[in-house]
Amino acid sequence: MRASRLVTLLLLLQNRGRMTARQLADELEVSVRTVYRDVGALGAAGIPLYGAAGHAGGYRLVDGYRTRLTGLTADEAQAAFLAALPGTAAELGLGDALTTAQLKLRAALPAELREHAEQIQERFLLDAPGWYGDADRVPHLAAVAAAVWARREVVLRYRRWRAPEEIERRVEPYGLVLKAGRWYLVAGGPSGIRTYRVDQILEIRPLEEEFVIPDGFDLTGYWNGYLAGFRARLYTSEALVRLTPEGSRRLGVTPAGDGWTEARVPIESIDHAHREFLRLGADVEILAPAELRNRIAETARTLATRYEG
Incomplete structure (x- = not known):
């Protein structure tokens, strides 16, 4: 030890x-x-x-002293190669640097650890983006990353979902987060720390002014708090439902037995829940709220009429 x-x-x-x-x-x-x-x-x-x-x-x-000792165990060497995402590095403009770094790391490892590292690359591949839809185009990602590295302020022209849809803001780029294949910029500004989707940045203009990260700011801590707040804002209500065993499996609910299972499920909104529960078809019955049950019933009647005969 x-x-x-x-x-x-x-x-x-x-x-x-x-x-x-x-x-x-x-x-x-x-x-x-x-x-x-x-x-x-x-x-x-x-x-x-x-x-x-x-x-x-x-x-x-003492200046000039460098040890050749890596201190890596087999598990640490595996983790170093497993954590390297070629696609992510390429998006940040670091693809060649990653390749060179891996070659240097491999050359510095003892033979037995080098074999472990090679096996990791042969047997595991990390692919961050989701299945459906093309990956987001992020033409300004490299410029954003450069500003994060250099600690320089930038002016963003940004597209958002509410009016006005295009805004311009001067911000201090604190850090980048890759979540489910999508890049987010965490940046400080006049209204505090905000999160921006990098694929929604229409233009970025680097400035000469440098900035200092606020005391106590931690990117991981901020992001965890942001996710917790997002989930709290996302699920504002709940639905009381009955599920078949198949419906319970698809919804991730533990079934009460071989018959129907009653469960309370958090929902974002009536519109969103209406779309999501329709995916379960006959494997779900909405008991409450009444507005959601009526919406599902009306959709079912419309579909029955459309497919008669």
């Missing part, structure tokens, strides 16, 4: 440069006292570490 921690500490300093004992302790989830002991052990092993006290102090590796 300690050997693994020493490797992690060394790689942290190699990749991030100067770090204080407190920062290292937080990253390694150990005490500051443990960091002092680990740094001493690395120094005794001949690793050229330099420590300085004071406000601007901390630990760093």
Whole structure:
């Protein structure tokens, strides 16, 4: 366990440069006292570490020192290759860089780990977009990504669903999220942090002004909160339904037995629920709300009339 921690500490300093004992302790989830002991052990092993006290102090590796040690286990090597999405990298303009990085990583791995990595690429393929419909065209994705990397403000001309349908906004691009094959930009602006679909960006104009990410902002935390809020806004009501065993299976409801199962299902709106429940055909009966039941009944009567004879 300690050997693994020493490797992690060394790689942290190699990749991030100067770090204080407190920062290292937080990253390694150990005490500051443990960091002092680990740094001493690395120094005794001949690793050229330099420590300085004071406000601007901390630990760093002597300039020019690079370790060839990757610290990768078999599982970590597999994960590194499994997490690399060629299509995603290409969209961001990093396709060639990904290929080169994988070649370098493969060359640096011991023979047994190299074999594991090659097996991952032979046996697993990650394809993020959904089945139906063509993938969204995102002609401005590379420009958005460049602004995110450079921390530079941009002016967006953006198409949205409500009037006015086209708007122009000056924003600070904090980060990009790929969700179900669709790219989203998380950006700050005069009205706070907002989320924009990148395929709805009509034009992007980079600016020279740089910005600083607000203290405490975390892209993963923001996105998780955004999804939770989205789901809360999405399902504003519920329907009481009866389902056949097949209907329960298709709707993801645990059946009560071999007969009909009664369940309460969250719904977005009457219109949306009307379309979705029609997909289940005779495997569902709407009990409430009355408006939804009446809509389904009216559609059923219309279909029966249309197909008579």
